[in-house]
Amino acid sequence: MARPRRGVTVNSAVFTLAVLGLAVTSARAQDVVKIGQIEAQTGANAIYGWMSSQGTALAVDEINKAGGFKVGSKAYKIQLIALDTRGEPKEATVQLKRLIEVDQAKYIFGPFLSNVFLAVRPYAGEFNGKILMWGGATRIHDYVGTPGHEFLMRTWNWDAGNNGFGELMVDNLVKTTGAKKIAMLFQNDQGGKVLEDIYVPMFKKKGIEYRLDYFEPGTKDFSAVLAKIAAWKPDFLFPSYADSYLYDIVRQATETGQLKKFFLVRGSLGPGLKNKDGLDEYMVYVPKYFEEAEKKDPKVAKFVKAYKDFYKRDFPYDQAPLCSASCYDHVYMLVEAMKKAGTVDDPAAVKKALMSMTYDGLWKIRFDDKGEAIFNFDVVRLKKGGALEVTHINPN
Amino acid sequence: MTQLVLGQVLNGAIIGAMYGIIALGITLTFGITGIVNFALGEFMMIGAYATYALAERGGLPYPVAVVPGCLVAAAAGYLSNKAFFRFTRNNLVNGLLVSIGLISIFESAAMLLWTATPVEMHFVLPGALRVGDIGLPKMKLVVFAVIVVVIVATYLGLARTWLGRAAFAYAQNPEAAMLMGVHTPRLETAVMLYSTGLAGLGGALYASLYSLEPAMGGVYVLKGMEAAILGGIGSLMGSLWGGVILGVIEGVGSILLPTAFRDAYGLAVLVAILLFRPAGLFGDE
Numbered sequence: 001m002a003r004p005r006r007g008v009t010v011n012s013a014v015f016t017l018a019v020l021g022l023a024v025t026s027a028r029a030q031d032v033v034k035i036g037q038i039e040a041q042t043g044a045n046a047i048y049g050w051m052s053s054q055g056t057a058l059a060v061d062e063i064n065k066a067g068g069f070k071v072g073s074k075a076y077k078i079q080l081i082a083l084d085t086r087g088e089p090k091e092a093t094v095q096l097k098r099l100i101e102v103d104q105a106k107y108i109f110g111p112f113l114s115n116v117f118l119a120v121r122p123y124a125g126e127f128n129g130k131i132l133m134w135g136g137a138t139r140i141h142d143y144v145g146t147p148g149h150e151f152l153m154r155t156w157n158w159d160a161g162n163n164g165f166g167e168l169m170v171d172n173l174v175k176t177t178g179a180k181k182i183a184m185l186f187q188n189d190q191g192g193k194v195l196e197d198i199y200v201p202m203f204k205k206k207g208i209e210y211r212l213d214y215f216e217p218g219t220k221d222f223s224a225v226l227a228k229i230a231a232w233k234p235d236f237l238f239p240s241y242a243d244s245y246l247y248d249i250v251r252q253a254t255e256t257g258q259l260k261k262f263f264l265v266r267g268s269l270g271p272g273l274k275n276k277d278g279l280d281e282y283m284v285y286v287p288k289y290f291e292e293a294e295k296k297d298p299k300v301a302k303f304v305k306a307y308k309d310f311y312k313r314d315f316p317y318d319q320a321p322l323c324s325a326s327c328y329d330h331v332y333m334l335v336e337a338m339k340k341a342g343t344v345d346d347p348a349a350v351k352k353a354l355m356s357m358t359y360d361g362l363w364k365i366r367f368d369d370k371g372e373a374i375f376n377f378d379v380v381r382l383k384k385g386g387a388l389e390v391t392h393i394n395p396n
Numbered sequence: 397m398t399q400l401v402l403g404q405v406l407n408g409a410i411i412g413a414m415y416g417i418i419a420l421g422i423t424l425t426f427g428i429t430g431i432v433n434f435a436l437g438e439f440m441m442i443g444a445y446a447t448y449a450l451a452e453r454g455g456l457p458y459p460v461a462v463v464p465g466c467l468v469a470a471a472a473g474y475l476s477n478k479a480f481f482r483f484t485r486n487n488l489v490n491g492l493l494v495s496i497g498l499i500s501i502f503e504s505a506a507m508l509l510w511t512a513t514p515v516e517m518h519f520v521l522p523g524a525l526r527v528g529d530i531g532l533p534k535m536k537l538v539v540f541a542v543i544v545v546v547i548v549a550t551y552l553g554l555a556r557t558w559l560g561r562a563a564f565a566y567a568q569n570p571e572a573a574m575l576m577g578v579h580t581p582r583l584e585t586a587v588m589l590y591s592t593g594l595a596g597l598g599g600a601l602y603a604s605l606y607s608l609e610p611a612m613g614g615v616y617v618l619k620g621m622e623a624a625i626l627g628g629i630g631s632l633m634g635s636l637w638g639g640v641i642l643g644v645i646e647g648v649g650s651i652l653l654p655t656a657f658r659d660a661y662g663l664a665v666l667v668a669i670l671l672f673r674p675a676g677l678f679g680d681e
Binding site: 041042043046047050188213214215216218219220221223224225227228231243244247248251252255256257258270274316318319 | 400411504514523533605607610611614615650651654658659
């Protein structure tokens with residue numbers, strides 16, 4: 001067998017290295033930014049997480065199909081790793097560990113549920129400065145902007161305070177209806193306790209008489225507690241925070257004619273619309289009234305069309321407002337912040353960029369000095385028979 | 397207060413009947429075939445969504461949609477039995493494992509098909525019957541009547557027919573029943589079909605009262621289990637009474653005590669009764 005000449009061997013090696021080098025350069029030119037997501041996509045409280053994960057996947061798909069995005073001279077695509085916590089704190093903690101330690105994701109979307117957030121917070125805190133967590137959970141309000149929680153930002157409007165939608169809604173309720181007695185009916189879990197902590201002091205301050213009943217998560221028949229509440233004769237019923245319960249509460253309350261006026265700071269317009277003939281008034285906080293916005297705002301119309309094309313199903317109008325939480329807009333906002341910061345690897349620098357920007361997408365989103373989102377929202381009043389009155393609110 | 401309590405006695409009895417129909421499925425499956433099917437709640441969910449789809453999307457009148465709704469649930473039960481449950485006879489752990497797996501599969505499939513957004517049927521029979529301050533939705537009364545008729549018919553069918561006697565014989569001694577000419581595999585399949593079809597009926601009736609979501613089956617299978625144990629596993633009428641007692645305790649308990657512990661009231665009474673009657677109220681010692 002003829003021995004290969006030394007020159008040919010060296011040339012081959014150089015060629016091989018050059019090809020490998022090109023391949024590596026090419027792979028780097030299309031590097032990947034990983035976004036992890038921990039939301040309840042199934043389970044009784046899945047509505048928030050389900051819609052969030054729907055919007056995130058859509059935005060990631062749009063960005064990747066457009067060729068990704070560039071930071072400096074480098075192009076990136078996004079890899080979304082969306083895990084279903086089922087609303088279970090233990091499961092979420094394991095999933096977050098996987099996202100951070102195995103998948104090396106630096107950007108985490110979620111959680112929306114407070115019980116899940118409280119469980120994952122200590123672990124996430126170990127990576128302060130190394131990750132950026134964007135969650136909608138109400139309990140994030142207690143920690144965001146405090147020392148040791150620089151990794152945290154909240155993507156949902158806060159209920160109380162000058163920009164608080166809850167405060168604005170209660171004011172509006174008292175001024176327009178003269179309500180003096182409000183019955184609260186919350187599920188006996190972290191979310192219910194959060195609402196109690198926020199709204200009981202608010203009602204006390206405004207001199208509103210209130211009663212508070214809790215129900216067990218998983219309840220479907222509310223006849224007993226509704227009968228008890230109706231006997232107290234409240235002006236408004238302030239029920240729950242998840243549609244999975246609201247549909248039944250509103251239906252059962254109106255079917256027997258026991259309670260006909262509702263005040264909601266969580267949940268959708270859907271239960272009211274479904275029972276519009278049996279109720280007198282249904283006042284609800286809606287991050288966006290999509291039915292109206294679709295007709296007026298081209299960005300919203302484009303989003304609705306993209307959703308239908310991507311998922312090949314009807315657009316969930318009643319759930320779509322939840323896209324305001326760690327969802328569609330936030331992926332684009334994160335990309336803009338990375339471009340502005342000039343890095344995809346430094347969450348602290350990206351956070352700094354986020355804090356200084358206003359993103360004009362489906363919502364106009366900015367963050368306060370603690371890292372809590374402030375965005376425009378709507379208050380919808382549904383009257384008997386289906387007449388609607390929409391008020392647009394732009395917090396200062 | 398008297399009116400409130402009386403209202404909840406009636407309402408609790410109706411809700412309890414819903415627990416009873418699941419309890420009947422549990423008691424039939426376990427009592428006769430020795431198979432533990434904790435996934436009955438999922439067959440209820442399948443029946444509920446199938447009925448919803450046929451009535452709301454397919455345009456069938458609700459009473460007509462109920463029949464294929466039950467059949468879809470029974471068909472899912474048949475396939476589950478052929479693929480998994482028939483291998484778990486008299487093995488609690490294996491039955492539990494298969495059930496957990498099926499719960500996960502059915503729930504995820506429902507999520508894909510229907511999403512987490514609750515769906516709700518239009519009022520099948522709107523309005524409530526009012527007596528004084530007590531208001532009972534008319535549809536709840538219809539549901540109660542249907543369940544009572546089904547449970548009594550099942551009882552009579554098992555007590556007075558050859559098939560029923562064959563089922564009891566199989567429950568007592570499968571080998572002896574087989575030697576006496578009972579086609580035991582077919583009987584086992586029939587029991588699974590009937591119990592999952594019953595769960596499907598429970599789901600179809602449930603759909604006329606409450607909103608549907610993929611995770612709805614979990615709560616009802618637990619209540620059904622409680623009702624079956626309270627009534628006595630193996631007692632058909634016991635499953636109805638177990639459900640009714642459980643429903644009434646939960647309803648009245650919620651009026652007199654904090655609603656947040658509604659489930660606990662039923663469980664506390666269940667434990668108290670089991671202390672004195674370990675086989676349940678109507679079960680054989």
